Amino acid sequence: MSTTEKITINISAVDLGKIDLMVEEGFYTNRTDFIRTGIKQMLLQHESDTEQAVLRIRANIGKEASRISRVFAIGTIALSGTKLERVLAENKRMKIAVIGSLKFEDDITPELVDQAIESIWIKGVFKAPSAVKKVLAGRIS
Numbered sequence: 001m002s003t004t005e006k007i008t009i010n011i012s013a014v015d016l017g018k019i020d021l022m023v024e025e026g027f028y029t030n031r032t033d034f035i036r037t038g039i040k041q042m043l044l045q046h047e048s049d050t051e052q053a054v055l056r057i058r059a060n061i062g063k064e065a066s067r068i069s070r071v072f073a074i075g076t077i078a079l080s081g082t083k084l085e086r087v088l089a090e091n092k093r094m095k096i097a098v099i100g101s102l103k104f105e106d107d108i109t110p111e112l113v114d115q116a117i118e119s120i121w122i123k124g125v126f127k128a129p130s131a132v133k134k135v136l137a138g139r140i141s
Contacts, residue, residue, distance in 0.1 A: 081107035084116040093118040104128035110135040
């Protein structure tokens with residue numbers, strides 16, 4: 001799985017020109033370097049805000065009944081059919097919260113997801129077969 005994701009942004013011609021000038025002047029290698037650096041600086045500036053939000057999310061995901069298997073991650077989670085079957089064998093359902101990337105492997109069927117997944121909260125990238133996404137449409141926030 002790639003460690004980066006491609007995004008598209010809209011920017012004014014003037015701002016783009018200023019970025020190009022910074023690149024030409026040697027402050028940045030290219031436009032991507034400029035934008036990536038700006039994003040990292042803003043994330044660092046808001047690091048304590050992010051940490052507080054993460055604490056709230058962890059607290060909320062922990063308030064569920066014992067029949068819920070809670071998963072929280074900052075990073076990447078890849079779930080397989082085997083993992084979901086283990087959760088069902090324990091007579092539980094999953095509540096998943098991810099900041100980063102959540103991937104459902106190809107061996108996961110829509111029926112298995114319907115039985116095993118209570119809810120998904122995702123900030124980042126969610127990859128799953130289209131039939132699986134369709135089943136989860138009302139459970140994703």
